[in-house]
Amino acid sequence: MKRVLTTCPYCGVGCNLYLVVGDDGRLVGVEPSVGHPVSRGQLCIKGWNAFHFVNHPDRLTHPLIRRGGRLVPASWDEALALVAGRMREIQDKHGPDSVAVFSSAKTTNEENYLAMKLTRAVFKTNNVDHCARLCHASTVAGLAATFGSGAMTNSIACVEQADLFFVIGSNTTEQHPIIGARIIQVCQNGGKLMVADNRKIRLARLADLHLRHRNGTDVALLNAMMHVIISEGLTDEEFIASRTERYEDLERLVAHYPPARAARITGLTPEEIADAARLFASADHAMIIYAMGITQHTHGVDNVRSCANLAMLTGNIGRPGTGVNPLRGQNNVQGACDMGALPDVYSGYQRVTDDAARAKFQRAWGVRGLPRDVGITSTAAIDAAAAGDLKALYVIGENPTLSHPDIRHVRTALQNLEFLAVQDIFQTTTADLADVVLPACSFAEKDGTFTSTERRVQRVRRAVSPIGESRPDWHIICEIASRAGYSGMQYDSPDAVMEEIAALTPSYGGISYSRLDGPGLQWPCPAADHQGTPVLHVGKFARGQGVFRPADYRPPAELPDDDYPFVLTTGRNYFHFHTGTMTRRSRLLHREERFPYVEISPEDARSLGIRDQQWIHVGTRRGEVRVQARVTDTAMKGVLFMPFHYVEAAANLLTINALDPEAEIPEFKVCAARVRSTP
Amino acid sequence: MGRPPTRQQAPAPLYRPVPCTVQSVADLTPTEKLFRLVREDGRPFGHRPGQFVQVSMLGAGEAPISVSSSPTRGPYLDLGVRRAGELTGLMHEVLAPGAEVGIRGPFGTSFDTDAMRGGDVLLIAGGCGLAPMRALIQYCEDRRDEFGNVTVLYGARTPEDRLYKDDLAEWSRSPHLDCRCTVDEAPPDQQWDGNVGVITTLMPPLEVDPQRTTAVIVGPPVMYRFVISELEAKRLRHDQVIVSLERHMKCGVGKCGHCTIEHLYCCLDGPVFRLDEIIHLKGAI
């Protein structure tokens, strides 16, 4: 028996835990890490069960190659040569931008860095992206524009220093449970809680003020709150004067959002909005916490900017216990962004359009002709594949046939490719469409680092041997690079990759494995003697002055009408993670939520004659699925909620492929739907 | 309840399923099948009416299933199984005559036939509750002279949903039993000339001698409260009422913890309880 300290592979909180390895070399459990500053020996149910899927019999154990229409076992040599060869071949024929790589928020920093290096240095295209496109692309864009850094401004420890939480579009106790539970504890001891979310989530039950505004009306709500704060003189004038610019723009715009107007848009009362404004402005330490409810909209970037505006207006930024705190959904979605698995930046958000940055990476990588044009996003890549412009795709640890909007469109697009390679730990529905399937190691079988939502870079450690013939993603990516004729990606270990990352990435400059034996380091950590940065924008914003970028309210792309009278909003539940490949193979997690379901309000259920647990159909203009009705007052009248984990009734068969114009994030949170109770 | 004075220690190892063979399979309803099993080693199961067994479908796990046959009929087990979850679904799909299936048990308490002896018995079953009740009815039939009046009431959702239709027909004809059936609804496409209404509609006309009657109730959770009130109206005391409760179980032997009712384990102290032992416990009925 042995125990290996590692980082949880689920959400972005970054809890540490010990994997317990039995005498037969298989994982037999999890034990908490009491000394870790974030988890402090506490875990959520996913963490407690994080060992379970690793040894599941369904793990992919050898490479597969499509022959005669079927995926059949093949050797690594064959599979790797095929991937490198086909990608090259297609590029020779159709140009470098005819291929794209989807990197993964589940894999390590080192692997994301290598995936982006492979894409840029070897395939000479900037067509690399990952699922941040689907979750926090709006944050990266919105906060970079206002503050100069697109990440959680504060630390998880700040929760205990806040005296008010404004939780908007985050079901914190289910999606970031340890943070959610800490909020509960603070509120038990007198902290104030304001929840803006029309689902009556657990935090809403405990809130001092629960705002059940209509989906997609956040900008109107936030603008009206700022209207009240300004008109009642509750702003932090000194902060505005000394730390920000373009305040007049905000003043001018929010003047058009008196509570009465916002009330009509949001469905709240003017009093509720004014109360929210006063409560927020009255706090010394107000923490804004948001997640997908803010970002997954066609106006996601506007939502983010509006949150940033509210924080600056009241001086709630740059101090402990305050800040604009986007909670990142995946274990390493922060890191995947940091590593430049994005079409417009290298690691550390160094822009591909910047000549100096390009020159720097060319030099470091020993290549010439790094592409200067921004690549395509993963959402755009699907459209490009459907249009026939994109010919080949290498997907690492992502499952777009379940995670992207309008998956019928996604399937058509992927089937239209000349070549699809998928690298994963289980045979996903995306892998079902692949020409080559590469079996990867899980988090328990490899070394590396993840970066948590609070920018904490921490170690992932190998606890067990690779299952079957599976290999670590970093190893596979490097093998493909070699086979594609590039000699600059040969590393003995992820440690060596991190050295290269640190050398090329200012915010990771001081990070090395020798410094990560403890609880990790929070970036920016520019030098080997730098202790990391728990709170951003102290004294000065990353971009110098904070800038107000006010936004007008724009309605969602598709609103209910006579044919589709409901708003359908989608998300996760507590027990499952994303496309369910791991959690649905973990006994207890699967048992808890076995069936696809839709939450529907008691009023709507009554008027449609629907009983709890009855199987019903939910449809939109894109398709229809059969799910169990969950009649619950969590749901507001007129709104349906569906989790997107279930392959047998995929919520994303229903969602709309409408994108935010800047971040190209899809509007997973609003589309028009109808319900059919006939069997 | 009918617990032997000293519990026989189950032969170690406790969790080893005993290999059994499917002797026959019959359709009971569109969603229920009857499986008849014998032990491969030919030995009797040693079961008593009201007990259950843990059925093991290798690869899908185990589930508790009530025994539907009385030991007085022979050394086989009848299991009437509704297709409900993964395991029962698999039983429906793959178990054909000759197939092997693992059994642990029988476990749990049985209907206390010793205590019922000499008196009238009123057996009230709803839906799947007829599965364990059938074992008791068979027992009463086979030891008919030990009991006074034997009355069977059975309620199902629709005529088609009735379990053990052949048995019901036979019991209705039998001079030794008074068997009455009802259905909640009788859709026009299903032939039915019997009573329509919930099971309690069968009760007011019954003549029950509260001095010498034991009532037994087995059915879906919603049924108990209503039937108990009717029995109370007939002046039966709670210690004259026997119920069999269904709970989720994983081990069947009082370890896994899934079937507790306050301090009781449904698998050890039940599934058959005397009503006065449990009526005050939260969540029991």
Added chain:
Amino acid sequence: MKSLTLQQVQDFLRSLTSDYDVQAPIALPDGTRVLGRLDEGPLAIPGGRVDSKPTSPFFPQLDRIFAYRRGSIAMQQPVEKPLLVVGLTAEDADALTFIDEFFAAEYRDDVYFNKRDRSAVIVVSGRCGKDGGFLKIAGGDCDLEFVCDGERYVLVPYTEAGKRLAHRAPEGDEVSSIADLQAESDALPDDDRQVLERASRLLQEDRVPEEFWAEIADRCIACTACNLLCPTCTCFEVFDWTRGEQIERYRLWDSCQLAGFMREASGHNPMGEEHVRTRRRIHHKLAADRTRWGRISCSLCGRCDDVCPSGIGIKAVTREIVRRFGIEKENGPET
């Protein structure tokens, strides 16, 4: 009685590894203390209770019951080398005694006793708690106890196995009595125990209303850690995995705080509501087990309070129960 230095204790335990699978408190890199083998990390005898579930050597999170292959079943066998579990506290040992009885009752659970039979348990107590605290002396519930007087560990055997173990210990100083340490142990405050007893009585008298449980349930995020780390929680789930030609049956720690715990295949769920589950967690330990087994099954180890992310461990909840429902009612005529 022998009295050993910490170094001698460590050497002694090492010497026992030839005959025993020794699992003792080990300090892991981040300071977590768990029961582990001596080669897993530095031995950390002082420091009080380990952070992991102390009964896990006998009842691990995941345990294979059998493997089936081509018509034959290979049941789990008794461990080859008997376990020697060192470093339980008095509370942990008390909990172990409880689950020994539980697993032996009615049907003997051989999967548990495959590990527990032939094993030996050593409690560590005295002046070696966390931050210099005094650990209650068990005085039983184990084979051997190491009672620390601040510098040395006095070996107090309680069973034949304990005597044999003590006999094998190196010759250290001889101590004739631990009376002073026992007095110190006896003088430890028992406030928590009193609160627990009062809460237990209030629960047995059904004086804690549903609304209270609903309030606590609102704060529960269903992490299940209270159950998973509780030394007397024994609930498990059973599942099969098919791996090629082999079918493996496992049991896995389960939790009554999960909605699926009692949900039946029909969808009916006697514990479908959050407040019912929250009540069960406390009620089972303090009232149901008291009725069934004649004792409260919480030994006040404190793990659930430490590990609960939202502050509703058993100590916190029982304090709340006593505060809100205890005071004057307890002095009523019926008590």
